Amino acid sequence: MLYGYGSQIWAGTLATCLLTLLTLVFSIIIGMIGALCKLSPNPLLRWTFTGYTTLIRSVPDLVIMLLVFYNLQELINAICTWAGWPQYQMDAFSAGVTTLSFIYGAYMTETFRGAIQSVPKGQLEAGYATGMAPLTVFRLILLPQLIRFALPGLNNNLQVIIKATALVSIIGLLDIVTVTQQAGRSTQQLFFFNLVAAAIYLCMTAVSLIVLSWLNRRYSAGVREVRL
């Protein structure tokens, strides 16, 4: 049915899924650190991350992707030489994950910043007043509530990340788009294989919507919504 390209398309789909998941994890980590830094009293941290988020969000993903992709290896070489480590050759997949995480870390930073600000400040103060350590306050009071406030933004970001992974074919990764384009060219069925690619992406975004609505129900337990 897929003109014998089924297994290759499956491999491309797995590559895209893995890329999405890794990007999601790393960008959440960057975003959480970024949000805490942007809200920190230290002006240097605040300004660094404000510059980072402003820059990333005003320049197209693809431009940053090419900018980072072409310069990342040089940067790694420079760091390795400076630190006296052996040279490290980066493969296309890690470069893709790094670039995408760098970009979506900025969007996550803004999502988490908004979410942290939505948690009533008095609750955190109450935590400190009862003698909790800052990490305990974060884990027991801030984090569980923050997740609920961050979920709609997280959902949007995930949708955008899934779609942005299509761009990695431009920097030479064997993802869904590359594989389907190759299959389409060699079988003269480009239209059909492009439709296959679109359908796979549609399934991925639909699945992510279902998972996030389940998470939303879980973390909104005990919260009454406004009825109009």
Next chain:
Amino acid sequence: MSEILERYWQAYLGFGIPMTGLAMTIWILLLSVLFGTVLAIPMAIWRSSSNRWVSVPVRVYTFVFRGTPLYVQLLLVYTGLFSLSVVRGTPMLATFFRDGFNCVILAFTINTCAYMTEVLAGAIRAIPHGEIEAAQAFGFSRFRLYTKIILPSAFRRALPFYSNEVILVLHSTSLAFTATVPELLKVARDVNSATFNSLPAFGIAAILYAVLAMVLVALFRKAESKWLGFLKPAAV
């Protein structure tokens, strides 16, 4: 950096014939936003209709085009449609789809229209129902209700989300080079392959995109303070 700027600034800005670089980026942005908005108005009205036969097809359209990457949609229009024998056999369609620029505008318009439809439909749903009931009580016809009450109000309320959409279209214009349209990123890539100096080559493009985005944001802020004044808290 200064050497590259001196040699290639005309290619980056590219206001002339043939159009390249920044000028081409702005031209793609203007056309896609214009066509996308014009098409989104009837779509949004259908989307918010209570008649399911009208609203469900629009919902399917926005789900499909918001759920798949624009790059895949562009490939579908640019490489996919042209590979069909029906398209190649019809002279008019063949000349249209052979041109990368046409394909870019078509793909971007369909894509951004899907997003704008949702933005505008959301704004229509957010209109206080009292306003619409008051107009109905005055005996407004359907046409007058839409042109005098619903659309002006929806456009204003949609403005902040609409500006996000326009910035997103600006960002997606960088995909046009994959259909051989000579926009800003294409120039940057050419400079990169001619000079092997990738940091300034892409850096200049990134700065130009950022400046353009900031200009757009400033313009929308101005528009918001002008047309959304009625939503602000009353001056004390």
